[in-house]
Amino acid sequence: MLHLVGAVFLTTAAHAVTWAEIRQRGVLRWGNDAEGGAPYIYHDPQRPETLTGFEVDLAGALTAKLGVGSAFVQQNWDMLIPALGDGTSFDIIIAGLERSPENLAKIAMSRPYLAFGQQLVVRADQPLVTSLDPLKGRPVGVLSGTVSYRILEARGDLDVRVYQDNVNYFRDLETGRLDAVLTDTPIAQVNLAGNAKLRRAGPPFAPGSYAIGVRREDSALLPEIDRAIEALLADGTLERIYSKYGLWTAEQGALRGWKAPEEGPAKAGASTLRGWRTYLPILLGAAVTTVWVTCAGMAIAVVWGLALALLRADGPAVVRWGATVYVEVFRGTPLLLQIYFIYFGLAQQLGIKLGAGVAAVVALGLNYAANEAENYRAGIEAVPKGQSEAAMALGMTRWTALRRVVLPQALRISLPSVTNDFIAMSKDSSIVSVIGLVELTKQYQIRAIDTSDYIGLGVMTGGIYLAMSHTASVALRRLERSLR
Amino acid sequence: MIRTEGLGKSFGAARVLDGIDHAQQRGEVVVLIGPSGCGKSTFLRCLNQLETHDTGRITIGDVTLEAGARPDREKQRRLRLFSGMVFQQFHLFPHRTALENVMEGPRFVLGQTAAEAGATARALLAKVGLADRADHRPSQLSGGQQQRVAIARALAMKPQVMLFDEPTSALDPELRDEVLRVLRRLADEGMTMLVATHEMRFAEEIADHVLFMEGGRIAESGPPGRIFRDPSQERTREFLRKILPKA
Numbered sequence: 001m002l003h004l005v006g007a008v009f010l011t012t013a014a015h016a017v018t019w020a021e022i023r024q025r026g027v028l029r030w031g032n033d034a035e036g037g038a039p040y041i042y043h044d045p046q047r048p049e050t051l052t053g054f055e056v057d058l059a060g061a062l063t064a065k066l067g068v069g070s071a072f073v074q075q076n077w078d079m080l081i082p083a084l085g086d087g088t089s090f091d092i093i094i095a096g097l098e099r100s101p102e103n104l105a106k107i108a109m110s111r112p113y114l115a116f117g118q119q120l121v122v123r124a125d126q127p128l129v130t131s132l133d134p135l136k137g138r139p140v141g142v143l144s145g146t147v148s149y150r151i152l153e154a155r156g157d158l159d160v161r162v163y164q165d166n167v168n169y170f171r172d173l174e175t176g177r178l179d180a181v182l183t184d185t186p187i188a189q190v191n192l193a194g195n196a197k198l199r200r201a202g203p204p205f206a207p208g209s210y211a212i213g214v215r216r217e218d219s220a221l222l223p224e225i226d227r228a229i230e231a232l233l234a235d236g237t238l239e240r241i242y243s244k245y246g247l248w249t250a251e252q253g254a255l256r257g258w259k260a261p262e263e264g265p266a267k268a269g270a271s272t273l274r275g276w277r278t279y280l281p282i283l284l285g286a287a288v289t290t291v292w293v294t295c296a297g298m299a300i301a302v303v304w305g306l307a308l309a310l311l312r313a314d315g316p317a318v319v320r321w322g323a324t325v326y327v328e329v330f331r332g333t334p335l336l337l338q339i340y341f342i343y344f345g346l347a348q349q350l351g352i353k354l355g356a357g358v359a360a361v362v363a364l365g366l367n368y369a370a371n372e373a374e375n376y377r378a379g380i381e382a383v384p385k386g387q388s389e390a391a392m393a394l395g396m397t398r399w400t401a402l403r404r405v406v407l408p409q410a411l412r413i414s415l416p417s418v419t420n421d422f423i424a425m426s427k428d429s430s431i432v433s434v435i436g437l438v439e440l441t442k443q444y445q446i447r448a449i450d451t452s453d454y455i456g457l458g459v460m461t462g463g464i465y466l467a468m469s470h471t472a473s474v475a476l477r478r479l480e481r482s483l484r
Numbered sequence: 485m486i487r488t489e490g491l492g493k494s495f496g497a498a499r500v501l502d503g504i505d506h507a508q509q510r511g512e513v514v515v516l517i518g519p520s521g522c523g524k525s526t527f528l529r530c531l532n533q534l535e536t537h538d539t540g541r542i543t544i545g546d547v548t549l550e551a552g553a554r555p556d557r558e559k560q561r562r563l564r565l566f567s568g569m570v571f572q573q574f575h576l577f578p579h580r581t582a583l584e585n586v587m588e589g590p591r592f593v594l595g596q597t598a599a600e601a602g603a604t605a606r607a608l609l610a611k612v613g614l615a616d617r618a619d620h621r622p623s624q625l626s627g628g629q630q631q632r633v634a635i636a637r638a639l640a641m642k643p644q645v646m647l648f649d650e651p652t653s654a655l656d657p658e659l660r661d662e663v664l665r666v667l668r669r670l671a672d673e674g675m676t677m678l679v680a681t682h683e684m685r686f687a688e689e690i691a692d693h694v695l696f697m698e699g700g701r702i703a704e705s706g707p708p709g710r711i712f713r714d715p716s717q718e719r720t721r722e723f724l725r726k727i728l729p730k731a
Contacts (some may be wrong), residue, residue: 390575394589
């Protein structure tokens with residue numbers, strides 16, 4: 001199996017698009033994520049159908065210099081490097097990729113096109129925080145898979161919240177969900193301009209640079225791109241582009257006279273299975289988040305779902321109707337939408353600022369409550385009518401008959417479906433990573449991108465999920481049996 | 485004790501009960517006979533309001549319930565407390581033991597303590613001959629035993645009237661006698677009873693009064709001796725000819 005996968009990778013690499021093919025095609029395809037945000041790449045507020053940003057301008061200038069056309073290809077930022085590797089969708093990456101040892105271990109990179117540093121951002125009303133040190137144990141937001149993330153992760157003493165984009169962590173910092181954001185200077189530059197609520201905390205540190213990502217095999221393409229960047233720097237094009245976005249800072253002096261550092265031989269992607277002592281504890285740590293989010297979410301779903309089922313079974317008409325609408329709405333719209341709504345929507349419109357963990361649990365709970373209500377309803381309907389008649393004939397009220405006679409039987413009938421939902425939720429809970437919680441799947445993704453070992457980590461992660469769902473189903477089956 | 489005047493009930497276009505006038509004294513045993521679908525069951529179910537009647541009135545004890553658009557739930561419940569119901573299909577609560585089935589009403593309707601309800605329930609199970617089955621679930625009991633538990637469960641509410649809806653029809657012939665014995669004993673103790681049944685021999689033996697129903701009406705009524713030996717109506721005669729084994 002492993003040999004087969006290796007062979008597929010090699011075949012793809014051998015057919016990688018070369019510089020000659022790009023010229024023949026007349027178009028250079030560059031990958032980026034349009035969700036990246038200002039100033040990199042974003043939808044022009046005046047003309048929402050057009051993309052703008054300094055990387056869009058840079059791609060235009062670069063391809064013009066190379067004498068080919070430019071084509072933008074959308075790809076999730078997290079997945080740009082893996083997607084470049086398979087060689088079919090785009091030729092290069094222009095997406096604020098850091099010229100870091102981690103990235104150079106996976107792909108070839110051009111000379112830098114922009115110099116930047118790390119900027120700590122806090123709220124204007126916070127006491128004079130000037131570094132990460134006073135933020136021990138506090139929530140700090142950071143973009144997934146960046147140098148900023150590695151800096152925070154290496155410290156190990158912060159509550160690191162991982163985001164998928166460059167916009168929402170500033171929003172959460174403003175509303176008080178975060179105490180700080182660590183980001184690249186260009187992002188801070190754009191988002192702090194005219195924002196009185198946020199301020200820079202201390203000077204930029206950890207200087208680095210962005211460079212264009214190229215497949216290692218495309219050895220003819222890389223020098224062409226290096227030459228083009230050098231020419232754009234020399235003829236003032238880069239200065240003109242960056243000035244437009246307020247990015248032509250003193251740091252950019254580092255771009256001139258840049259010499260490629262001596263680079264050691266690229267590290268082969270080592271199997272993380274051999275390093276399981278390192279990675280398994282990391283994954284298990286993330287699994288703890290998965291477990292508590294699932295258990296807490298299911299606790300809400302089971303109780304609230306029961307309340308909904310009872311209201312539908314024995315409530316006044318208005319309440320019955322309301323409960324039915326609730327079930328339809330929460331079953332009929334995507335969980336992802338509900339999470340965004342609860343986490344971002346409530347904070348913005350109503351000032352209800354739920355923490356990421358609480359929002360995740362509430363969203364999962366409210367969503368699954370609709371399913372559980374249906375499970376209970378099916379259970380209640382499966383109890384023979386004679387049962388409630390016998391109870392009523394004894395003089396029980398409808399409510400007592402439901403509570404003492406129908407419900408105990410209905411719950412036994414519903415239990416297998418509820419068990420299924422519990423296991424389904426343990427997997428669905430991975431969706432809460434969109435609001436910054438690093439649960440098992442997100443941790444897998446982070447580590448897999450770091451190490452390029454999707455298989456080894458995948459085996460470990462899958463094993464953990466299997467162990468969790470197996471434990472849950474064994475425990476719940478035992479419960480079912482004891483209730484019989 | 486029981487009185488109905490002009491009692492009527494329709495399911496959609498079908499008139500299932502069509503003006504039942506019936507009066508029954510305390511301690512009297514009345515047996516309802518008639519072909520399937522004649523309205524026996526619906527009559528009994530109206531008496532304890534598992535079905536709401538749409539014309540006429542029902543009086544049991546001191547509660548009178550007039551037909552009306554919106555049933556008065558509290559009055560329905562008081563009416564039910566006067567009567568105990570035994571169903572053809574027993575309808576025991578499968579998730580509880582025989583003892584718990586009998587205790588359920590006294591505990592959760594009358595608000596008795598577990599000890600109080602337990603003592604009564606054990607006595608009643610002994611009375612129906614099932615003292616040694618108190619801790620069995622319904623699924624571990626035979627049909628005849630289940631029906632006897634169901635009778636004990638109804639008796640636990642100390643009803644003034646017992647309604648039996650074909651209590652032996654779901655039972656194999658060899659199990660019927662054990663249930664009929666319990667009914668006989670209740671009748672001997674002076675319980676007011678209204679029994680729908682196809683057991684003609686039993687009916688003749690136990691009844692003070694027999695009602696023959698057909699098409700939602702009482703077609704003929706009288707003492708068992710006359711109804712069974714010398715019915716005045718041709719329809720009654722025909723029904724009895726079909727159902728009674730050739731002598």
